[in-house]
Amino acid sequence: MTRTELAGQVCLVTGGARGIGLAIARELCSRGADVAIVDVLDPDAAVRTLQEQGIRAAGWQADVRDRGQVRHCVDGVVGRFGRIDVLVNNAGTCGRIDLEHMDDATWERDIATNLTGTFLFTQAAIYPHMKAQGSGRIVNISSVSGIMGGLDASGESGGRSGPAYAASKGGIIAFTRWVAKEVGTLGITSNTVAPGAVATPMTDKMDYPLGGQAIKRMGRPEDIAAAVAYLAGPGTSFVTGETLKVCGGAAIG
Template identity: 35%
Template sequence: MSRNPFDLEGRIALVTGANTGIGQGIALALAKAGSDVVIVARSDPSETRSLVEAEGVRSHVIKADLSSIEPCARIVEETVETFGKLDILVNNAGIIRREDALDFSEEDWDAVMDVNLKVLFFLSQAAARHMTGWTSQNGERGKIVNIASMLTFQGGIRVPSYTASKSGVGGLTKLMANEWAAKGINVNAIAPGYIATNNTAALQADETRNRQILERIPEGRWGDPADIGGAAVFLSSKAANYVQGHILAVDGGWLAR
């Protein structure tokens, strides 16, 4: 048995929105720590799958549109059918819509809230129903890691539904921890700062905005998806068995400024 508290060998992790960016970074980090990885994505995740399998672990791809809760139960069922269990769920999938609050549409409100909050809850519920039975049998703890945001703590501008959804992620993380800690499940969240991904390429390319962002970050650099991956490994591991309902900011010091 490994004496490394961060070792995830033998664990089965499910990561949503894992085809690129932060989700890919998390999937790869979990694989490097020894976990087999179920990659849930709407678009082709072949690059992520290749990176994961290069670490010598198993992978499985589930194509799913997480704009509704319809696939939630199926995703968990397919994971358990494939690997026999589900130990770790990382709720990374999310979308954003931008518009002034005075002009924000109901359609954009519902679309963001459905993916970022409603699906996150019902996928967590489906996973927890499996985990509660599994953990009681083998003494292991289930792990649920939600992806929050700096806007879990701040208001933001021109992203009302995103701000509301990520604030809700923070609240749900605490609620689920309160209810499921005694059932053998740890529920925590990661709040990423400014991470260099394809989603932030336009900000990085804008010389003025890029300078303003870097001036605010004490670390003086954009984060890398691997930075979020490291936090996900910690929260998914035995090292975090006594961490419950926590929102871990991985932001280079942005919130401390």
């Protein structure tokens, strides 16, 4: 069955050239959306894959930490497609270093990429574009590390994500809620998806004990993509400021 609930919608996905971001882009396309991929890596191969399926897709190579590059991308997407309906802030880095050994460069990289990048793209998409439209969806990718203080999938302390990653992902949740309160009257929603351990090229060499999870498997990129599409879809127009945990029950309160 062909899904068309996002037909006519333009979705921008950061970090969309591979892994979870590419799965998100594919899922949004499968529901009828046009997709713009932004990545610090060359997005051309991912874009071609989508275009070969008859999908309207385009790519921009940019550093999400750079205000000028972010504004160039957002304005470029609007120039190409006419609007931005859904922004997915997915781009991220993860320094797996404990507090004792955390260095300034890793701390600043994770905070700048994960949190500042989310801020810059959100600001650029809303003002002026989504505000002028009177509509829009912001979906930010956080992590259960931002909820549980860096606990790993086993529910044990001393988690694998590192303090910079946990701090940045917790900051995304707080920022998302703040934005939700600010832009609700503009017809814009702001929500977060918080993945647990997900099998991607970035995690394929990591050991994730799953004893603390209700569902005893690693998450798949498609699991996260489905949650993002849900929050981007027409059935969630009255949902904002929320964090949807997609973690196999690792973060059950």
